[in-house]
Amino acid sequence: MNAAPVGITKGPGLNPNEYIFIxxxxxxxxxxxxxxxxxxxxxxxxxxxxxxxxxxxxxKSLPDGLxxxxxxxxxxxxxLLGYESSVFDLFYxxxxxxxxYDPVLGFVNPRIPPASGGxxxxxxxxxxxxxxxRVPLNTTGAVHIxxxxxxxxxxxxxxxxxxxxxxxxxxxxxxxxxGKSYLAGVIIEELMKPNNRAAVxxxxxxxxxxxxxxxxxxxxxxxxxxxxxxxxFRPKDIKVRISSLELGDLRYLxxxxxxxxxxxxxxxxxxxxxxxxxRWTLSxxxxxxxxxxxxxxxxxxxxxxxDPTINALVWRVNSVLKSPIFxxxxxxxxxxxxxxxxxxxxxxxxxxxxEQQVIVATLLRRLNQAxxxxxxxxxQAESESYLPYPVFVLIEEAHNFAPANAEIxxxxxxxxxxSEGRKFGIAVGLISQRPGKLDGDVLSQCMTQCIMRIxxxxxxxxxxxxxxxxxxxxxxxxxxxxxxxxxxAGASVNTPVLVRVRSRLTPHGAPDPDAPSQWRSYLAGAHxxxxxxxxxxxxxxxxxxxxxxx
Amino acid sequence: xxxxxxxxxxSHVAYYxxxxxxxxTLEEIxxxxxxxxRFVGLTQPDGMIxxxxxxxxxxxxxxxxxxxxxxxxxxxxxxxxxxFLAEKTILVHILLIGALDREGRAQQGYPLVSSVSxxxxxxxxxxxxxxxxxxxxxxxxxxxxxxxxxxPDPILRCALTELLSGLMLRYPDDADRLGLIAENLAWKTHIxxxx
Ligand SMILES: Nc1ncnc2c1ncn2[C@@H]1O[C@H](COP(=O)(O)OP(=O)(O)OP(=O)(O)O)[C@@H](O)[C@H]1O
Ligand SMILES: [Mg+2]
Numbered sequence: 001m002n003a004a005p006v007g008i009t010k011g012p013g014l015n016p017n018e019y020i021f022i023x024x025x026x027x028x029x030x031x032x033x034x035x036x037x038x039x040x041x042x043x044x045x046x047x048x049x050x051x052x053x054x055x056x057x058x059x060k061s062l063p064d065g066l067x068x069x070x071x072x073x074x075x076x077x078x079x080l081l082g083y084e085s086s087v088f089d090l091f092y093x094x095x096x097x098x099x100x101y102d103p104v105l106g107f108v109n110p111r112i113p114p115a116s117g118g119x120x121x122x123x124x125x126x127x128x129x130x131x132x133x134r135v136p137l138n139t140t141g142a143v144h145i146x147x148x149x150x151x152x153x154x155x156x157x158x159x160x161x162x163x164x165x166x167x168x169x170x171x172x173x174x175x176x177x178x179g180k181s182y183l184a185g186v187i188i189e190e191l192m193k194p195n196n197r198a199a200v201x202x203x204x205x206x207x208x209x210x211x212x213x214x215x216x217x218x219x220x221x222x223x224x225x226x227x228x229x230x231x232x233f234r235p236k237d238i239k240v241r242i243s244s245l246e247l248g249d250l251r252y253l254x255x256x257x258x259x260x261x262x263x264x265x266x267x268x269x270x271x272x273x274x275x276x277x278x279r280w281t282l283s284x285x286x287x288x289x290x291x292x293x294x295x296x297x298x299x300x301x302x303x304x305x306x307d308p309t310i311n312a313l314v315w316r317v318n319s320v321l322k323s324p325i326f327x328x329x330x331x332x333x334x335x336x337x338x339x340x341x342x343x344x345x346x347x348x349x350x351x352x353x354x355e356q357q358v359i360v361a362t363l364l365r366r367l368n369q370a371x372x373x374x375x376x377x378x379x380q381a382e383s384e385s386y387l388p389y390p391v392f393v394l395i396e397e398a399h400n401f402a403p404a405n406a407e408i409x410x411x412x413x414x415x416x417x418x419s420e421g422r423k424f425g426i427a428v429g430l431i432s433q434r435p436g437k438l439d440g441d442v443l444s445q446c447m448t449q450c451i452m453r454i455x456x457x458x459x460x461x462x463x464x465x466x467x468x469x470x471x472x473x474x475x476x477x478x479x480x481x482x483x484x485x486x487x488x489a490g491a492s493v494n495t496p497v498l499v500r501v502r503s504r505l506t507p508h509g510a511p512d513p514d515a516p517s518q519w520r521s522y523l524a525g526a527h528x529x530x531x532x533x534x535x536x537x538x539x540x541x542x543x544x545x546x547x548x549x550x
Numbered sequence: 551x552x553x554x555x556x557x558x559x560x561s562h563v564a565y566y567x568x569x570x571x572x573x574x575t576l577e578e579i580x581x582x583x584x585x586x587x588r589f590v591g592l593t594q595p596d597g598m599i600x601x602x603x604x605x606x607x608x609x610x611x612x613x614x615x616x617x618x619x620x621x622x623x624x625x626x627x628x629x630x631x632x633x634f635l636a637e638k639t640i641l642v643h644i645l646l647i648g649a650l651d652r653e654g655r656a657q658q659g660y661p662l663v664s665s666v667s668x669x670x671x672x673x674x675x676x677x678x679x680x681x682x683x684x685x686x687x688x689x690x691x692x693x694x695x696x697x698x699x700x701x702p703d704p705i706l707r708c709a710l711t712e713l714l715s716g717l718m719l720r721y722p723d724d725a726d727r728l729g730l731i732a733e734n735l736a737w738k739t740h741i742x743x744x745x
Contacts, residue, residue: 065734072726080727082658082693 005119006030007093009038012113017097019051019113021120022059025091032056033474033498034150035123035132036095038114047100047110050123050131052495054473055094062088095120096471098495101131106494125155132497133159143190145183145450149485149498158499160187162196164492165448166392167422170429173443173463174452179484180431181208181510183450183501184394187429188212191392192230192343194223200343201367203360203395207349208510215343215506229342233332235350241331242321243272243280244362252409253320253354261313267292281328282321289314325355332363334370334384338391353400360401361409367391368417371424390425398430399437411439418445435462443467447491453481470496553579554642554671556592562646563660565592565602567671568610569640584642586705587712589674589682592644592665597652600665601674601682603698603713605706606643613638644671645706647694650678656685658693683717690724692717695731699738707739 007023007030023030030036030053037048066077078088099109114120128148135142141162148156170187172180184202191198192215202209213230215221221228247269251257257265268288272280275288289310320326337344346363348356370387373379379386395401401410417426418441430446432438436458444466451470454460455478464475469489474496477487489496552575558566567590569579584604591599646665648658674682685691698710714732718725 065737066730068733069726069730072730077727077730080690080692080724081696081731082691 003121003124006036006122007120009114009116009118009120010092011116013094015096017109018054018094019097020092020094021114023091023093023120024087024089025056025093026087029122029150030056030091030093031150033477035128036093036120037123037127038118038120040110040112040114042100042110042112048127049097049100049110049112049114050107050127051095051097052473053093054096054471057092057094059090059092061090096473101494103134106134107131125151128156132156132494133161134494135159135161138195140195142195143187143492144502145186145190145488146486146499146502149500153500158488158493158497160190160448160488160492162191162198162492164490165429166198166390166427167425168447168491169418169421169427169445170448170450170492171398171443171446171467172429172431172450172452173435173438173454173459174433174486175454175456175459176433177483177512178433178452178454178481179486179501180433180452181396182484182504182508183452183486184396184429184431185209185212185504185506185508186501188343188394189215189221189505192228192341193221194226197226197228197341198343199338199340199389199391201338201391201393202343202345203348203393203401204345205348205356205397205400206510207347208396209345210347211507211509212343212345213506218505220505226341230345231336231342232345232347233337234347236324238325238346238348238351238359239327239330239332240325240359240362242282242285242326242328243276243278244331244366245326245358246362246365248409249358249361250317253358254316255354257313257316258309260309261316264289264292264310264313265317282318282326283328285321286314286317289317323355325351325359334366334387337363338367338387338389340389357401357408357410360395361413364393364410364413364417367393368413368421368424368426371426375424390427392427392429394429394431396431398432398442399434402430402439402442404437404439411442414442415439415445418442435459435466438462440466448493449489450486451478451489452486453483454478474498551577551583552670552672553583553590556644556665556667556669556671557641558667559664562664565644565646565665567592567642567644569642571639583673584640585712587709587716589679589713590642590644590671591650591674591678592646592669592671594663594666594669598663599650599674599678600646600661600663600669601648601650601656602644602646603709604642605645605703605709608641608643609639610641611638642671645698647698648682650682654678654681656682658682658685658691659697679720683721690721690727692728692731699735704739707735710735711739 007021010020010022012018013020032053034053035050036053037050040047040049062074062078066074097109099107102108132148137144137157137159143160143162144157145160146158147154148158172184174180188200188202190196191200210232213232215228216230247266250265250269251262268285271288271291272284276284348359351359366385367387370379370385373385374387402414414428417428421427430442435443436456440462449467449470451463451467454463460475460478464472467489470487474487477498484501486499486501487496488499552570554567554569556565557568569584572578584607586604588604590602590604592602593599646661648656649661650656683690698706711732714728714735718728721728
């Protein structure tokens with residue numbers, strides 16, 4: 001490579017893998033996070049040792065006195081004082097060494113620092129294309145999420161390796177409105193393209209992902225006989241078979257039970273399991289609860305004929321499980337939910353939070369069980385829990401399913417999947433706007449991280465604790481990122497990169513709310529109901545009249 | 551008008567000039583003529599003028615401290631040995647800041663050649679000051695100034711303050727830039743010593 005050097009090495013930096021070089025940076029492109037390299041000879045081989053700029057500091061610049069008067073150009077001042085050069089600034093630029101790129105090993109640090117006085121070059125687009133990401137565009141496993149932020153748009157595409165995050169999980173973390181759902185949409189699009197044909201399940205508590213159905217109509221997603229399928233399960237389609245609930249789920253759905261109720265529920269639960277195995281119904285459970293009472297002979301002569309605790313428990317179980325999502329027989333079939341080439345969107349809006357959690361917990365448990373059984377060859381092909389392919393589950397508002405400082409039903413199964421999912425081919429992608437409210441263990445087990453703008457210092461420090469792969473220098477960028485810009489780090493890229501997320505191919509389902517224009521258009525008459533006239537009694541009457549069908 | 555001559559130096563760019571006494575020149579030299587901050591020229595035999603700045607003055611009196619008995623009265627000496635009187639004189643300290651060559655081209659900064667001794671010292675004329683300050687096609691330049699600003703001598707600072715206010719009057723178009731330098735200098739002289 002015969003590009004002109006951008007600076008000269010001064011010497012080692014504070015840390016052993018850092019060095020400092022001096023540059024005028026007249027092109028103003030040696031930004032924080034930019035990539036530079038030097039040459040070394042290792043074992044008679046010429047290597048390009050890549051590094052990332054982590055710090056820049058003025059080595060020299062115009063004295064403050066010359067900058068004091070805004071109307072006077074410091075350049076003119078310097079000219080007056082006999083300094084005719086147009087170069088004013090000189091920088092110390094600190095670089096953290098990544099190493100040279102080896103296609104098998106990734107970045108290898110040769111531990112040979114640049115020679116003092118030796119030239120430093122800025123990495124060109126081709127070098128970065130070849131080294132930052134390990135999968136070429138449009139090949140199997142390529143998830144093209146955008147391009148390198150420090151370069152012109154699309155010059156250096158950033159391509160995640162789906163093999164990374166579909167085995168060791170993904171986290172998308174950012175403040176609200178930073179573009180998490182947008183990025184998740186981009187990732188899903190990539191997973192559904194013909195080069196990947198993934199089995200994706202999206203847990204969508206705000207119903208923002210239904211626009212992904214557009215994928216079915218766009219040419220980029222079609223190849224020969226392949227065309228992705230997008231299935232949407234609306235709240236009314238979501239069914240949880242009551243017998244797939246565990247005792248813990250029941251208890252979670254029925255908070256604040258008394259000791260006695262707990263006991264009775266446990267007894268009844270065990271009894272239906274004993275009697276009916278895996279399939280039982282609500283009435284069978286209720287019968288078991290009532291039967292439980294008769295097992296204990298009444299000893300107190302003044303006791304009521306029927307124990308009020310049992311009555312209350314029956315009433316509560318009944319009222320909770322009467323919810324339309326619980327059903328005696330129907331369950332979401334796993335192979336309907338997850339199948340390669342299909343993106344399934346589970347819309348959980350309008351469902352109360354505890355029920356959402358139970359839906360997700362039962363589903364994850366069943367998925368995990370099915371994958372375990374299938375991998376261990378314990379499930380027959382026709383069995384309900386036969387799932388002969390890996391699955392990627394994307395969970396929005398993940399802090400609701402694995403909150404910090406609380407162990408809820410979803411936390412356990414999520415933690416199990418996070419630690420064992422790799423063996424069984426279940427990966428999760430967690431999206432959250434409050435890393436501080438997300439369980440730290442859960443976050444730290446997501447080995448690919450997409451971190452976008454975060455301003456809150458508590459959230460920033462949670463990220464710093466849980467995410468080791470992102471250097472502190474990059475984390476300082478977090479509050480300064482704009483919408484649609486992300487730091488990507490971890491198992492799916494060779495080194496952390498700052499990315500400009502690409503545009504969605506399908507429309508984004510959660511556009512920014514615009515209350516003022518809705519107010520205006522309401523008053524402008526763009527609404528179904530007639531405008532209430534100024535408040536007089538007759539006016540109120542006329543409103544009433546106008547809505548009167550007669 | 552010549553006001554004196556070079557009598558000594560303490561470096562390549564710092565000279566002592568002796569101000570002409572009464573009798574050595576036709577016109578009487580008044581202290582205002584060798585005030586701090588004025589531009590002077592040291593005329594060299596080849597016609598080149600070394601440009602300097604008046605940066606300090608001293609009274610030179612070989613008799614000072616000589617308390618011994620005198621044989622002659624002062625009034626008699628004046629009559630019989632007028633040159634003896636001349637030994638009591640005013641010295642000026644001149645810092646060279648550039649040169650005007652025979653063609654009148656200006657060079658700012660330390661000149662490469664030194665002055666001959668006894669070179670006549672004169673105040674620069676307005677036209678010369680103007681030419682000296684415009685070494686490059688019409689743009690005002692003060693390249694010599696940073697060489698002097700580095701020197702913390704308060705008397706020199708006073709001379710520079712004077713020089714700058716003179717230039718501001720002379721070049722109203724550049725007064726804002728000169729004013730900014732003057733402001734920095736004033737900070738250094740008036741505020742920084744209190745820190
Ligand atoms: N890469 C991008 N390019 C263009 N627009 C974007 C991009 N990323 C986000 N946006 C826009 O920013 C807005 C907010 O994005 P998004 O809905 O993804 O935010 P979010 O982080 O999911 O917020 P919330 O926490 O509220 O769910 C959307 O209107 C979207 O169109
Ligand atoms: Mg969102």
